Amino acid sequence: MHLQAVFGIAATHLQGKSEAALLALSRSLKIAEDLDEAVNQVALLGMLRTFYFRSGDFRTALLYAQRCRAVSETVDDVAASAQARSILGRSLHLMGDLASARVELEASLDLWSRVRRTTIYLSHELHYPSEVTLARNLWLQGHPLQAEQRAHDIIETATMIDRPAALAVVLGWAASVYLWTGNWDLAEKHIEAIVYHAESNSLGPFIAAGRARRGELAILRGAAQTGVEDLRASLRAIHAVGYETLTTELSISLVHGLNMIGQFAEAMELVDQTISAVAANGDELYLPELLRVRGAVLLKMPQPREDEAKDCLSQSLDLSRRQGARAWELRTAIDLARLEASRGEIGVAAKILRPVFDNFVEGSHTMDLMRAQELLIQLD
Structure with a gap:
């Protein structure tokens, strides 16, 4: 069970969407269900949700998050509950249910504060995903200072752990906050850190995501032609590995860049395609x-x-x-x-x-x- 799970989550980090990763995670979940091991089911449902989340199938990801939350209620395990609420909160965030997402994320962080351990829990990164998603949620709900402070704090904490993939995830999501608030110097610092850690550890999907963030920043700073070229290349790489978590956000930046350089037909085609994709993916x-x-x-x-x-x-x-x-x-x-x-x-x-x-x-x-x-x- 655990060997299948470890292979599945490693393949997801290194390769993005892959049938081998999905098969391994599904097999591991089946074993946990046959053994009636609820805690392991929580972890594996969370991993499967991550697989679909990163593949850009947010509706299916939400279904796994809801199953994870339901199973967590059948077992008296604080870490399992914390993980399940974190997973559900992150799915609700991207579905646009910001109020419910915040409830789940804050509850998750409260639960994680009661977990007396310093290691990861069944391949998940404790409170880090909840913290960085809550930072984004706060900005969207109209609290930019709180969002920046929370993003700063979680980056500082994540930097101290020897988990390159976890740090790349934190930096990738926290970059949104700095791009949105207009704090472009900090955005640049963290974007370069994403690329460095991803390249140093051969984390292919995160390399493409970090380079795409560079393109976003270039467009915001007025170098629209350069930014458009970088984003186009990065999105091709992202699509190739099926790492679609941030595709919509990056496409919005590309539309903005195309509009700036007068490519109106392409900008309109892309924005309409992206709206259709959101309707399909959630x-x-x-x-x-x-x-x-x-x-x-x-x-x-x-x-x-x-x-x-x-x-x-x-x-x-x-x-x-x-x-x-x-x-x-x-x-x-x-x-x-x-x-x-x-x-x-x-x-x-x-x-x-x-x-x-x-x-x-x-x-x-x-x-x-x-x-x-x-x-x-x-x-x-």
């Missing part, structure tokens, strides 16, 4: 941002399609509110307010943006809040 967390970026492309075309863009932005605003994703809501409110202002509707623009901006109580130095404040000053 990482609906990104849908408000996809709709916002689609609106941005429509507005920048040689013949802007303002009415269609406004419809995209309105849909994005509504969906971000339903998700409780105040960070996406702010970005969309900025774009929609600018569109209204360009049409001479200054009062409408201020009415859209002001209440969204006023909901934030921290992070005035972060990128989106600074953009919002500057626009509000102009509107006033």
Whole structure:
């Protein structure tokens, strides 16, 4: 059972999606079920969820996470419960259920704090995935300072352990926080660390992910052509190994870069393909941002399609509110307010943006809040 599990999880780290990894994990789970070993079932269901999660099949991953959580309730084991709640929280996060994800992640961290051990638990990395996912969740819910602090703390902790794959996962997910807040110097530092650790330990999927992050950062810093080329190459490598966890997030950055260099047809084709993929795969967390970026492309075309863009932005605003994703809501409110202002509707623009901006109580130095404040000053 354990030999099959170790092979499966190692193959997933090194190769990404592979039938050999899936077969080994499935065999190991069957043995655990035949032996009625609930604790091992929790671990193996978690590994299978990780397999589908990294393959980009987030709906199937959620089903395994829910099974894992149900099995954990049948056994009196704190670590099993902590692991199951972490796994479910991370799946709910990408499904766009931010409130439920936060409940599960915080409960997981509370449980992990009661586990008196320093080694890994059946090939999982204790509290690290919960911490870094909670950092992202906090940013999305409108707490950028808390998000940055939590990301900083977990990176510091993960750096001290001799687990390159775990550190690469933490750095890869934490990079989102720094890219989103506009803290690009720290983003660069951690992105280079991802690539270094991945290359030093032959972690193929993480090498591609780290290089893709480089492309994202280049686009944000204005080197759009370079960033687009890097992202295209990295996404090809990511697709080749089936490591699709961050594909939607990276595709959004590529659309942004294509829009910047005037490749509007390709940008529109990619954003529409990505929206369709989200509908199929389930990482609906990104849908408000996809709709916002689609609106941005429509507005920048040689013949802007303002009415269609406004419809995209309105849909994005509504969906971000339903998700409780105040960070996406702010970005969309900025774009929609600018569109209204360009049409001479200054009062409408201020009415859209002001209440969204006023909901934030921290992070005035972060990128989106600074953009919002500057626009509000102009509107006033």
